[in-house]
Amino acid sequence: MTPTRPVFYISDGTGITAETIGHSLLTQFGDTRFATDRIPFVDTPDKAREAALRIRAAGEAAGVRPIVINSCVDNELYRLLAESGGLMLDIFAPFIEPLERELGQPRTNRVGQAHGMVDFEAYHRRINAMNYALTHDDGMIMDFDDAEIILVGVSRAGKTPTCVYLALHYGICAANYPLTEEDLEADRLPQKLRGHRHKLFGLTIDPVRLQQIRQERRPNSKYSQMDTCRREVAQAEHIFQNERLTVLSTTHTSIEEISSKVLTTLGIHREMF
Known part of the structure; x- marks a missing residue:
């Protein structure tokens, strides 16, 4: 070996x-x-x-x-x-x-330029974006006026880590909204999201992978049952299709790839910190 x-x-x-x-x-x-x-x-x-x-x-x-x-x-x-x-x-x-x-000039051998706090305005923008992502996680605050991106999907589809990554690396105010049982049964986007259609991006996931993730979080619950996962994913994807939202599967996609796809699709150009 x-x-x-x-x-x-x-x-x-x-x-x-x-x-x-x-x-x-x-x-x-x-x-x-x-x-x-x-x-x-x-x-x-x-x-x-x-x-x-x-x-x-x-x-x-x-x-x-x-x-x-x-x-x-x-x-x-x-x-x-x-x-x-x-x-x-x-x-x-x-x-x-x-x-x-x-x-036409030599490099300056200065330490900590890539990840040091050399641009205070950019640094504070990143911190503010992180605070925004945390306070607007899982629909805790429904005021999306200041959001640059709103990720939509079923619970545990990868919305939160992607929002945190976008905030930390790009200083983007990203919120996420978990589709509830009521939203899924209604078969359409909730009213609170419709006025922000240009900010929306859908995330989906393979039901088998979703079941594995949910089982780790809430073992042997209805929330983690395979039937629940299959039904919720199918309903969410149907909503995305009806509402003509761009959707990406996170099953085999890294946070970095998800973020890049979201930024490109929504036409957001931001330099990485």
Whole structure:
């Protein structure tokens, strides 16, 4: 059996950028098993040496060379990390030199620009959007005038995590509305949503997957019965079809993919934070 390959995401900041890019790269090698670890805030030589020892030990224990996906901007820290003997992958290296040539200026080695609080207005917009998503979750507040997006679907179809993602990464005020038993029986959108048709996006899900999710939340209840899941999904999809709403199945779709599809469909262009 092929040994599990240790992978380290190393950064002088949060490590989110290194981990995001690194994860995308590793998914291209589905036949290899990886054990990943993130070491953030490696911003001093002592921390770099400590990280290098940790990386080397992991490689010796696994019997294979570790992979180090690095976003440290300080060359000295990079040199110290390389003493780990790991395969060093600098996520900025392929892009910095071409950009320096094109822009006619050297890069500025500043830490925390990607995920630091460098733009206070944008940061507060993101926090406000997050508060909006939480207070408008599951139809708790029915005032949708300030909503940019309203996700509609049966309970546990993926509305809440998608709203939170849109708020956190795009600063978008996203609300969600769970179709109730009364809504499903009426076979049409509730009155409170009809005035916001241009903001609506429908989410559906395979009943088998829905039943699994609901069973974890409320085991052996009517809410989690397969008949209930099949009926609710069928009724919701019928409403979406009658109301001519764009609908997406979340069964095998990630939050990132759902969010991208929603933004594209509703014509919302927002830079990711």
